[in-house]
Amino acid sequence: MEKEFLAAFADIIRNQLVRKNDITIQGLGTFKQEHIKQFQQQHKNGQVVMMPPKDIITFIPDKEEVGV
């Protein structure tokens, strides 16, 4: 039962993230989907590369609750 609930929880957050929705859970934190534009990057050997754009998940913990 616990596992089922976990799976459902994960599934919902996944779906919302893919739809670019932010999920704020009080007491835990916020899941966000963020877009990173393409950018130039230089390797240590002097090679310059253009990194592709990407969407990433960021998690911002709820500061009030955590660390108490």
Added chain:
Amino acid sequence: MKINKQQLVELLVKKTGLEQQEVEQKLSELITQIQETTEQNKTFSIEKFGSFRMEEGVLKFEPTEELKTEVNNKYAGMEPIEMIGAYKEAEDEHAVSPADAKDESHDETGGGQDSGTEEQPNAREHEQEETLEEEDIWGIKEEQEDTAEASIEEEQELDRDTESESEPEQGAPADEEVASSGMDEEESLEEEIFDTDLNLEQEEPEEEGEETDTEPVTAEAAPEEEVVPEQKKSATTVKGVGLRGKDRKRKRNSSTAVIMIAAAAVIIIAVAVWLAYDMGVLSGGTGSGSSSNTDSQVAVATQRDEQPGQSDQTAETAGAGQVGNQQESNETSGSESNQQSDAGQQQGSSETMSGSEPETENTVASGGGDQSGGSTYGLKGKIIEEANDGYTIIVHSLKDQQDAREIYADFKEQGYRTHIVSAMVNGQERWRVGLGQFKTIEEAQSNAKELPEPHNKDFFIKRIK
């Protein structure tokens, strides 16, 4: 769109089918569980979602690769692109244009986002500005340092050139001249160094000589303007040495050139031979040979036309060594050939008896099983039943039997060994007109190429039976 806890609960209720209260309870349980586990420095991972863990007193969430790619599906599989022509020396990393500096700072913040997600956006922006400024300062500094270094280096070079002169009051134009002469010297020196590789023993004394040349010059260097021509002289002498060295090089070059020419000649000859072979100088001979073969075949065929009775006989003798085989094939062949097979059997038995029929003598006379062996199969002449185990060139495949018959008659008039065969193609009856009888597919193909247009291109080869 933002989703808060309440909306999440509603979604969970929909998803799990549980009561709202139950869901709320479970969710709060889950949250406390996550907090408790992470506070014990353990990781709390959820299958197909990610894992929570505590890092330096801050809760962190690391999504699974699955989730990462799912979220990033738009850009999944994109690789970093190498910027061609944007290669920079690693040392100059900070000495970049402001625009580049911006990019870099952005990149750094990007990296920060990757690892430390707890940064507030405002803080990030602020940091970016800071880094920007820093980058700028760095760039300017670096450039300045660069130029400073360069100027120092130049000075050093000048010092080297005018070592013992070292009079600071030297006029600027004189300086330039000295510098230019110094350049000449350097060039010739380089040449010399090249030469020393070739011939060390000879060069050493020359170098010494040169040194002794220049030393007095520098000693006399007090009058500035005299220095220049003298140094130039030394430069020219050195250049002379360089030229001598060049002569030596030329000799060497000439010897290598001879080898090169020889090698080139060999290659050219090889290519020429290969081309000749390819273009058909050699293959032309074989081609003519084959054509003559076919000529003889045709001749034999025409002979057979003249003596229709004989053709069967030649066929028999052609297979003289394979009488048994022929009999077998005759037995398997159709009812039409039964008569002939009988005759074949008779002949097989009567060969030694110098038979009752006069033709057998003829066949023995024309004999030479090898010659007639070529004529069993062929393009022209009459159909030889024994050759029906071979291949034929199908030039027409028609739906209408009447048309096929007409074409068949045409070809027969032209003296071809013509077949007409019906075949079922995709459930339809087709009447195929075939020319010639050939022992092998290769033979058939080579003969098909000599057929008149358009049959030499539009044909296929089929087993006769």
